[in-house]
Amino acid sequence: MSAGEGYAKPLPTVTHEDREFWAAAREHRFVLPQCRACGNVWFPPYASCPSCLSFNRGWTEASGRGTVWGFTIMRQPYIGSFEPELPYNVVLVELEEGPMVYSNLIGIDNADIACGLAVEAVFEDATAEITLIKFRPV
Ligand SMILES: [Zn+2]
DSSP: OOTTTTOOSOOOOOOTTTHHHHHHHHTTOOEEEEETTTOOBOSSOOSSOTTTOOOOEEEEEOOOEEEEEEEEEEOSOSSGGGGGGOSEEEEEEEETTSOEEEEOBOSSOGGGOOTTOEEEEEEEEOSSSOEEEEEEEO
16 A cells, blocks of 8 residues: 555654654554653654753653543544544643653543543554554553
């Protein structure tokens, strides 16, 4: 399957900064950039450490566990390809390792989503190249 074939929603553009992240996601692994100078872990995967600005970046396996820090329910079709899924949720998950990640929560009614809810990562193969990381209640 070529990029985007059969998948109507927007897909991320892979860059030199996040290529390793998307490659790991394709293998259903959740990795986070980690600074080899100070140990900081961050997301999204910028090339340099937002704490000490070092470019000496490695990768660490994330547990995939976190808690819902905030969320909203989308009820308007701001992006046309999302219209069939209305109303859908957008959550901000605070990972066990500290960084925050925007995603969607699956396997739960929108009315049951609450801040502090324990969640874990799941992998959605959008295309042959792109696997999205979503979350579900633990
Ligand atoms: Zn650092």
